[in-house]
Amino acid sequence: MASRASDSPIVTVPDARVLDVERIKADFPILSERINDKRLVYLDNAATSQKPREVINALLEYYRKMNANIHRGLHTLAERATSAYEHTRTHTADFIGGVKPEEIVFTRGTTESINLVAYTWGEQNIGEDDEILVSEMEHHANFVPWFQLAQRKGATIRKLPITVCGHLDLSDIDNLINEKTKLVAVSHMSNVFGTVNPVKDLAQRAHAAGALILTDGAQAAPHMPIDVTDLDVDFYAFSSHKMLGPTGVGVLYAREELYRDMPPFNYGGEMISQVGFDKVTFADLPYKFEGGTPNIADVIAFDAALSYLEKLGMENVHHHETEITRYALDRLSEVKGLEIQGPQDTSERGSAVSFTDKDIHPHDISTYLDYNGIAIRAGHHCAQPLMKFLGKVATARASFYIYNDRADVDALVEALIEMRRYFGV
Amino acid sequence: MASRASDSPIVTVPDARVLDVERIKADFPILSERINDKRLVYLDNAATSQKPREVINALLEYYRKMNANIHRGLHTLAERATSAYEHTRTHTADFIGGVKPEEIVFTRGTTESINLVAYTWGEQNIGEDDEILVSEMEHHANFVPWFQLAQRKGATIRKLPITVCGHLDLSDIDNLINEKTKLVAVSHMSNVFGTVNPVKDLAQRAHAAGALILTDGAQAAPHMPIDVTDLDVDFYAFSSHKMLGPTGVGVLYAREELYRDMPPFNYGGEMISQVGFDKVTFADLPYKFEGGTPNIADVIAFDAALSYLEKLGMENVHHHETEITRYALDRLSEVKGLEIQGPQDTSERGSAVSFTDKDIHPHDISTYLDYNGIAIRAGHHCAQPLMKFLGKVATARASFYIYNDRADVDALVEALIEMRRYFGV
Amino acid sequence: MMPLDEMYRDIILDHYRSPRGKKPIDAANVTAEGHNPSCGDDIKLEVEIKDNVLKDVHVDCKGCAISVASGSMLAETVKGKTFEEVSETAKVIRRMLKGEIDQPPDNIGDLGALAGVRQFPVRIKCALLAWVTLIEGLEKYAAEGREGRIVVSTEKDDEQ
């Protein structure tokens, strides 16, 4: 394990783009845990990331110094909590390209963010015969809400197909996005293939056809610079827990005009203006969408996660992951019997690497690796349509983040080779 | 401030029912904060409670030793997190009277719990001409979802009125609950009056008329023993953050048969069985209602909050609060110009005490008290219909919990007397 | 002076106890209602405006000392002023409350007493309520350019 690092992670001096992974590792207490008496090699980052000391301390600090319900209180604690909570909103707005704070709504996660849009904008704008174009590589979070909405409304789900190389198949896109299309739902980065999709291009096509575009940024926001204005998307959703932040916090960005016209989602305290048995009116943006006591502590600690990433620099984070992914793809291709999914070119992909062994089931791979301290994921990755396309019930997936280095990849590769000996294949 | 306490809070030996408040105080780090250079007297517990060291440490422990996404993972961390998360579910089921674990669904808070019922059971079961009976003392969380549902469906909201003493007015209850009634929505304890409502009686009446009853337990669950089976309610909702637990966790209890027939709420990962472009099927209870990554860390830390309360004993908690409320009502009645809301008899009420000063606005009361280190709440308390009934725009509210003692009440009363001198009234 | 005294100056408490502008007016052509959802403050303003000049104002505020005093001072100040002058005053008050101006400027008279509120961030919106409501009402009146009663409801939590 890395030695205890000084204050804050920084990039090394010689090449400003290279992360000092040794120091970063030391910022994450869990990385000194031992698993089955081995050092923890955590490669399940696409499921959730680990948290640096700064984020854990922010939680402590909140509960020790300012815990109070927000917005409603006039006392000192309530004021501290409210201002920290709203500070995170502004910070988040800056993090995704400098949008307006009131365009940021806090939810529980990407899933709730997308459901919010389906229940509000969707209920209001999707009708019979309308079409929603959903890619075949979507996580269930960006598939099932649209499938159900379409069922309720008598609308049609169209499939934006994928290729064997793990790209969107855009050959028929001019037909797929047409005058009936009301929404294009596509992920910024696939959680199975790692593919980075051409969101900006799709946004243009959607808008040209009079449709909106919702982008699932759960896998992109943690790993690369995001500018939703440049991407020109209408909705963008992501989760704190995949980007160093606490569980229980999600973000929904939407353009202000859209928010204005959308009805509220959860009704209750904080989101109203006036309430009576005869009439109810709602609060202004963004409060209209944050009914009830929000997840105050975790939103406030999410701020520390954003700061940590900014200190590293999202460009550098992206650069680091490109490097490590390149190395992983190279080394994994040496392992006999392995089939690797997704694009080979690291300029087209992020750090989630799915693979299968022709003889050994992903669950057995996962159990074997875990026995060696290596945490990966095995299963359908909440992307059953994609699995069906691949003709597989499951894959194994290793996904990398800022605290992973070549030694982690080496550990993975060596264990996979060892595994084949173990199972006698 | 209390001196540093030993390990765990316990009840003193001579009278097992009396809480050792001195030791309890020492378990709450925030209570040693100084506010405007005064000791913090925290009397805003109905808004949110403070958290004992055990709960804060549970968060630390989670992020340091087991952070992982749950249910989907086969590795050691995922297994630890999953089993801790499910352990909290079982614990919660026990805490409210020993129901089945699958009858417990985790949400963000009471507000989301009630909205979940409105969006699922409500959408499916409320039709034109149906009636929903809502009490006039409800928090907006148990009012606005029904108001909006009724608007969508053409159903009718009937008002269960209240009396000047802060009770439900049951004189016309036989008319109000009738064959058209589909749901009775009532709080177990009022967050303004403190009144404990006759939920069991109302449940019987509702069931006799073929209606269901949803009880908002946000103010009751933290303060007294709860047995939802004995109460015979169909739905029961409450929030972790008001009962020593972290923000961002709520609970919905519903009878299993009801859950079975209800459609899901948030669609996405974890809540599905099979997903394809042609068909989607859903997971079993309770997972069907927990789409997406839940608030894992906070659910797990909520377990420590339940344990803390159980160590004290909910009977003892209730007894302590009855005592302190009795003392507060007595002492506040000495203050000239004060009007106190809600029942006077502590056998009919909990520890939320609302009051107004005939000369000084609640906001000014709150600011003045805060300047003296005393945190109370001032406003409409998310209960505008109740405020309208009282003919007030706001009240001040002091609400007590396990770490409050007579010295806290004395500080409040003395400051209120001082305040009248300050404002020259 | 301790901060509490700086907010609750005598002049504020005086306006609070006997608010100005209580007398209803007949010829109002702008009616603006403001509401502060997080505190429950309610204000109703009636203005008679003619040739761009505020002839008369009636203020009815249910709220705390700060919002009532602020509304009362508004009633005292705006009468006889033009729309532009009133807008300017509102801007100055906002900047003063946000701490962008160090000293309260001389030309706003009693209103300078509101400066002490800036040490109580959550109360700033109480001090602004009357002004936000008035300006919204006047702007809407100006934009729609017609006589008659106009009702606006402002729910902005401006200072959150």
Next chain:
Amino acid sequence: MMPLDEMYRDIILDHYRSPRGKKPIDAANVTAEGHNPSCGDDIKLEVEIKDNVLKDVHVDCKGCAISVASGSMLAETVKGKTFEEVSETAKVIRRMLKGEIDQPPDNIGDLGALAGVRQFPVRIKCALLAWVTLIEGLEKYAAEGREGRIVVSTEKDDEQ
């Protein structure tokens, strides 16, 4: 033996590599499909049941070594047994996997090899999938008391 070896015994790996019961049967009157939503394991069982006796079984399982081996052992074990005998075996396996029985009982033969799974809690449902599916199918068949193909789909995450 280290825990990993206790789970992946030779006997398990043998069943995994050459699963029994692959041959389709014609006279099936119970078809039961099981699915493990969190892992993606899929199993399809076809059973010919006559006079309460399981005459023949066909197992088609797409899943991990444990679920495939468990299905394969099921195919080997249940043929010729009564409904009650099979239910009893299923119960014994469940208790063994939950650690309620210390030693695997003698009378379940190869199935005892599944005992090592109990040290891997998340894999217990893999070992149970075939059995849960079979029992649900048989119970439904018994309850509805009629001939013909019955399809049940079990999604129980029994061990969570």
